[in-house]
Amino acid sequence: MAEIKRSLAVVIGIDEYSNGIPALQTAVNDAKEIAATLKSKYEYQVLLLLDGDANSDKFNSLLTALEQHKLFLPDGSQIEIQETDRLFFYFAGHGIALDTLDNADGPAGFLVPQDAGWNNDGTWLSMTRLHDALQKLPCRHLLIILDCCFAGAFRWAGDREAVRQNIHYRERYDRFISSCAQQVITSASDDEKAVDCLYPFGQRCEHDGHSPFALVLLKALRGEVDLSQDGLLTATELFVYLQSEFYKINAKQTPNLRHLKHHDDGDYIFPIPSFDRNHLAPAPAISKNTNPYRGLKSFEEEHSQLFFGRNKLISKLAEFMIDRPLTVVLGASGSGKSSLVKAGLIPYLKLGTSHQEWRILAPVRPGESPFVALNKTLIKENLPIFAEPNKAFEQELQNLYQSVGEWYRLNPQAKFLLVIDEFEELVTVCQDETESQKFFEGLARAIKAFPEQLRIVVTLRNDFEPQFRNTPLEPYWESGRFVMPKISRQELRSCIVEPAAAKVMYFDPPSLVDEVIDEVVQMPGALPLLSFTLSELYLKYIQSVKEGKRNNRAITQSDYAELGGVTRSLTKRADFEYDELVKLDPAYSQTIKHVMLRMVAVGSSDLTRRRVLCKELEYPQAENTRVKLVISRFVAARLLVKGRDIENNEYVEPAHDALIREWQKLLNWKKQELASLVLQTELRPTANKWATQKHDKKAVGLLWYNDPRLPLVQQLLKSDIGWLNLTELEFVKRSIQKRRNKHLKAIAILSAVMILLSQLTAFGFIQLRFSIVNNSVEEIRQSSLQSTCFQLHNFSKKIPQTTEADIAEDK
Numbered sequence: 184m185a186e187i188k189r190s191l192a193v194v195i196g197i198d199e200y201s202n203g204i205p206a207l208q209t210a211v212n213d214a215k216e217i218a219a220t221l222k223s224k225y226e227y228q229v230l231l232l233l234d235g236d237a238n239s240d241k242f243n244s245l246l247t248a249l250e251q252h253k254l255f256l257p258d259g260s261q262i263e264i265q266e267t268d269r270l271f272f273y274f275a276g277h278g279i280a281l282d283t284l285d286n287a288d289g290p291a292g293f294l295v296p297q298d299a300g301w302n303n304d305g306t307w308l309s310m311t312r313l314h315d316a317l318q319k320l321p322c323r324h325l326l327i328i329l330d331c332c333f334a335g336a337f338r339w340a341g342d343r344e345a346v347r348q349n350i351h352y353r354e355r356y357d358r359f360i361s362s363c364a365q366q367v368i369t370s371a372s373d374d375e376k377a378v379d380c381l382y383p384f385g386q387r388c389e390h391d392g393h394s395p396f397a398l399v400l401l402k403a404l405r406g407e408v409d410l411s412q413d414g415l416l417t418a419t420e421l422f423v424y425l426q427s428e429f430y431k432i433n434a435k436q437t438p439n440l441r442h443l444k445h446h447d448d449g450d451y452i453f454p455i456p457s458f459d460r461n462h463l464a465p466a467p468a469i470s471k472n473t474n475p476y477r478g479l480k481s482f483e484e485e486h487s488q489l490f491f492g493r494n495k496l497i498s499k500l501a502e503f504m505i506d507r508p509l510t511v512v513l514g515a516s517g518s519g520k521s522s523l524v525k526a527g528l529i530p531y532l533k534l535g536t537s538h539q540e541w542r543i544l545a546p547v548r549p550g551e552s553p554f555v556a557l558n559k560t561l562i563k564e565n566l567p568i569f570a571e572p573n574k575a576f577e578q579e580l581q582n583l584y585q586s587v588g589e590w591y592r593l594n595p596q597a598k599f600l601l602v603i604d605e606f607e608e609l610v611t612v613c614q615d616e617t618e619s620q621k622f623f624e625g626l627a628r629a630i631k632a633f634p635e636q637l638r639i640v641v642t643l644r645n646d647f648e649p650q651f652r653n654t655p656l657e658p659y660w661e662s663g664r665f666v667m668p669k670i671s672r673q674e675l676r677s678c679i680v681e682p683a684a685a686k687v688m689y690f691d692p693p694s695l696v697d698e699v700i701d702e703v704v705q706m707p708g709a710l711p712l713l714s715f716t717l718s719e720l721y722l723k724y725i726q727s728v729k730e731g732k733r734n735n736r737a738i739t740q741s742d743y744a745e746l747g748g749v750t751r752s753l754t755k756r757a758d759f760e761y762d763e764l765v766k767l768d769p770a771y772s773q774t775i776k777h778v779m780l781r782m783v784a785v786g787s788s789d790l791t792r793r794r795v796l797c798k799e800l801e802y803p804q805a806e807n808t809r810v811k812l813v814i815s816r817f818v819a820a821r822l823l824v825k826g827r828d829i830e831n832n833e834y835v836e837p838a839h840d841a842l843i844r845e846w847q848k849l850l851n852w853k854k855q856e857l858a859s860l861v862l863q864t865e866l867r868p869t870a871n872k873w874a875t876q877k878h879d880k881k882a883v884g885l886l887w888y889n890d891p892r893l894p895l896v897q898q899l900l901k902s903d904i905g906w907l908n909l910t911e912l913e914f915v916k917r918s919i920q921k922r923r924n925k926h927l928k929a930i931a932i933l934s935a936v937m938i939l940l941s942q943l944t945a946f947g948f949i950q951l952r953f954s955i956v957n958n959s960v961e962e963i964r965q966s967s968l969q970s971t972c973f974q975l976h977n978f979s980k981k982i983p984q985t986t987e988a989d990i991a992e993d994k
Contacts (some may be wrong), residue, residue: 187360187452188267191254192229192408193245194218195253202300210275213330213397217273221405225453230256238298239275242308251318269324269451272317275397278331279307280692289344292333304911313745318443323363324442326418330370330396345534351415351467354736356452362693364449366418367441368425370536396438400580414458420449448680466687466736474719475682478821479711479753479838483528489685490526492670492677493519497527500665504528505539505598508630508949509659510640511606513648514667515571516710516840518792520642521604523667528640532589532600540597542590547601549608550794551868552615553622559828560601572621578798580625582690584632591636601639605649610785614868620654627655644791675700678710683738688724691737698740709749711839716743716752718821725781753822757846760820760965764813776852777905780839782823783853785864790843790853794836797825799867799907859899863906866896870914877917888915888921935967 196214198207211233221227229242232241248255252264264270277295281304293307300306364479393401400421408416408424423442429438467473475489482490500523504510514520525546532541545560547553558568567582587599609619629637643651645666652660670678683689690696701717703709723742727733746752764771776799784793800810814835817823824838843849853860866887873885886895896915899906907915 187269189265190221190225190227190264190269190271191264191322192218192221192227192271192273193232193254194221194229194271194273195232195237195276196274197234197237197295197297199297200295201298201520204277204299204301204862205293207276209392209394209397210330213275213393214273214402216393216927217397217404219403221271223384224404224406224455226456228256228262230254234297237296239296239306239308242294242296245394246312246316248310252321256535264320264322266321266323268322269322270317270322270326272325272327273330274328275330275394278333279875280333281680294329294331308813314443318365318445324449324451326363327367328369328400329367330394330400332371332774333675337950339641344748351413351417351463352687353460353463354466355684356415356460356463357449358448358687358689359452359486361437362449362689363445363447364418364451365443366451367439368418368422369441370394371437395429396425399425402428413463414455421453426654441775448689454753469686469688469725469736470723473686474718474721475686476714476721478715478718479841480824480838482522484525484529487526487530489682490522491681492674493523493527494667496674497531500524500528500837501531503665504638504640507659507663508625508634508637509637509663509664510638511648511658511660512640512642512665512667513645514642515646515708516644518843519670519710520644520667521587522710524602524604524640529600541600542594542597544602545598545605548594548605549603549613549622551612552619553609553613553619557622559830569625572618572625576621581630582625587633587637597636599633599637601637603639603641606641606643606651607791610647610650611845612793614864619958621658621953623654630656630659636984640962644731661880669702672704675704678713681716683721686736688721688736689737691735691739695738695743697739697750699743703751706719706749708841709839712749712753712845713820716746716749716839717838719752719756720745753841754846756820758817758848760822761848764816768809769812771809773903773905774806774855775813776876778810778813778817779837779843779849780852780856781863782835783843783849783860785861790840790850792837792840793993794834797833798833799871799908799910800835802905803909803912806905857961859906862895862899863911864915865892866907870911873914874910883921887918888925890918893918893922 194214194217196210196212198209198211200206208580214231214233218229218231221229228244232245246473248261249264253261254264254270255261274294276297279293281291281293292310293304294310294313297306298306339670403424404418406416408420419440422438425438477486477489486536500510500512512520512524512721529546530541532543534537542564545563547556547560550556554569554572560572560982561568563584566586567579569576569579569583572579591597591599609622613619626639630639676696679699680690699713703713717738720738720742723746724733724736724738724813727742747755761772761775764775780792781799782795784791800814801807814823814825820837822838822842823835825833825835827833837843848954855936869887876885887896893915894908897919900912904912
């Protein structure tokens with residue numbers, strides 16, 4: 184597309200109002216200086232209207248001309264506005280906002296011409312008319328700047344997060360210049376008054392002063408924003424600069440950046456005359472390793488620079504949690520709770536944005552043992568740990584209190600933050616209810632001990648909240664509920680577009696972004712699915728570059744359609760990997776089922792993921808080979824993720840709950856195999872404990888030789904031996920052997936008793952006959968009884984010795 188050939192501007196400033204409207208002090212001077220800067224630095228053709236030249240008639244004539252795509256210049260000439268033009272519109276003067284019942288977007292905004300009546304809205308210029316006239320212009324780039332009270336009432340497009348790009352790459356410039364840009368910067372919100380005069384940064388000349396907004400705007404236009412010295416200033420950079428400078432001077436007005444309906448991927452550009460596109464550096468190469476989308480994985484703290492769309496929510500959460508000892512971030516699975524806290528809140532607090540000193544522990548995820556997980560974080564901070572929470576809980580708790588208390592005495596103004604992610608694992612993954620209760624108790628007592636200094640933030644799926652009501656945290660729960668709001672279309676747009684923009688990529692056609700938004704905006708918990716789809720689209724582009732098909736940094740409609748959209752992209756990928764492996768060997772059907780069901784937490788009606796240590800995935804040789812390939816393929820497909828815990832144990836887990844909630848095969852497997860899955864879940868912790876203690880005599884007591892579930896496990900193994908790993912198989916075999924040994928011992932004992940009784944009976948008859956001849960009947964009876972008791976006593980003494988020997992033999 185052709186370069187923009189002509190730069191046009193309409194600049195209006197009104198100080199002296201008639202009809203009783205109060206005069207302003209700086210609007211005319213602001214307009215003059217801005218017009219002069221546009222002419223001298225950027226070679227604009229400027230129509231400048233000041234005071235009386237900006238009356239109602241002139242305004243109406245101007246808008247009529249714009250509606251006809253024309254512009255009158257000061258010399259009386261008239262030009263036709265073309266597609267290859269850029270137009271800058273600036274107004275400084277009075278603005279008014281009126282509440283109207285029929286305007287769902289908020290107050291109706293008006294600009295006040297020089298001769299308008301104060302109480303006569305018929306003489307005011309409707310922002311609606313201004314908007315309509317400007318939006319329909321054919322020029323490719325349009326920037327509207329309103330420096331007046333209630334300028335934010337100009338509200339015909341949503342706010343977008345403005346992200347300043349520090350480097351203007353050649354590809355980014357080409358995209359900005361070739362795409363439509365319709366942007367609006369307002370000096371104040373729809374409920375704010377713009378400040379006319381201020382002593383900015385402590386000094387101001389009385390006769391050539393400017394409004395705070397115009398002063399910062401002029402500094403930007405004169406070159407202070409061009410940090411890269413490339414001769415370019417974009418509207419986005421301009422707004423980010425305005426926003427940051429207003430934050431410094433703490434003026435009571437909030438600049439806003441908005442985009443009109445026809446805005447595309449462009450960005451209004453102020454190029455100096457000497458600018459040369461060829462001097463811009465090319466964009467850095469991109470690859471699989473530079474993927475800006477996280478797929479099914481949540482954002483961690485180190486990904487905060489790619490975490491877009493939630494700035495307002497981050498600030499709201501930070502403000503909420505600062506005064507509450509416990510904050511419970513509640514939301515559906517996939518609503519972005521974890522990312523909000525880890526990639527949003529934590530970096531926000533560390534940057535000092537909240538003006539509070541913090542000591543922030545590494546986030547904890549409870550897992551199967553919340554105290555083990557907490558210990559890993561405490562060790563990093565050189566704090567006392569809970570070595571034996573079931574035995575020495577009180578003493579260890581006091582040790583931790585003492586250490587934290589000493590730190591507080593040295594840092595009296597600081598606060599301590601503990602983040603616990605996926606709090607629901609205390610009921611879905613932790614199998615020890617006693618440990619969970621102690622963990623709740625420890626948290627509640629810590630809050631009570633340090634109510635002003637300690638802040639605990641947990642993330643929790645809202646469908647599990649009822650299971651956390653009757654805990655020691657109850658007193659803090661209700662006031663600490665922070666419910667994740669529904670994500671807006673504009674926030675979704677930022678989540679989609681901004682990560683791509685950070686890699687100098689774009690969506691083709693631009694309407695693809697709206698198509699994606701339309702698919703997910705009403706879908707609960709859609710963020711992981713959305714991120715997975717975007718990640719797949721990015722990787723498709725990388726693959727197309729490798730194949731030499733394209734190199735335009737575009738995410739395309741055809742790739743999106745091929746994936747099946749957001750809804751089908753994840754399950755389609757899982758089905759593809761499943762089918763490919765089953766083609767290699769039908770046995771993979773069972774192997775994939777076993778691997779995936781092992782990563783499902785049992786204990787709730789809904790499916791939740793479970794982290795599995797890789798040593799738990801060791802199987803007999805043939806199955807083990809298949810398991811390794813399944814994990815490798817699913818990790819490569821970004822369906823599973825691998826990692827190492829603080830003890831350097833390797834683990835694997837589903838990348839997100841979305842995989843196990845959406846994949847129909849897995850849902851069917853759980854339904855069909857629920858009894859077997861529950862049995863395996865009950866067997867696993869006992870088998871693992873036995874494996875670590877099996878060289879101890881007491882470990883024999885862990886075996887299931889007397890457990891009624893052992894026959895069920897035997898039946899399961901007969902139908903499918905692949906259910907159990909090596910440790911579990913060994914545990915079951917030893918339990919079966921132990922039961923067999925017990926049966927053999929019982930039979931041996933019974934046989935010995937029977938033999939002895941037979942011998943005693945024979946002996947008794949002999950003795951009886953002998954006694955009849957030699958003794959009285961009474962003597963016979965007593966002699967026989969004593970002899971029998973004596974021999975039984977001697978035999979019984981052998982039984983414990985046999986049992987001890989058998990136990991040693993079992994070992």
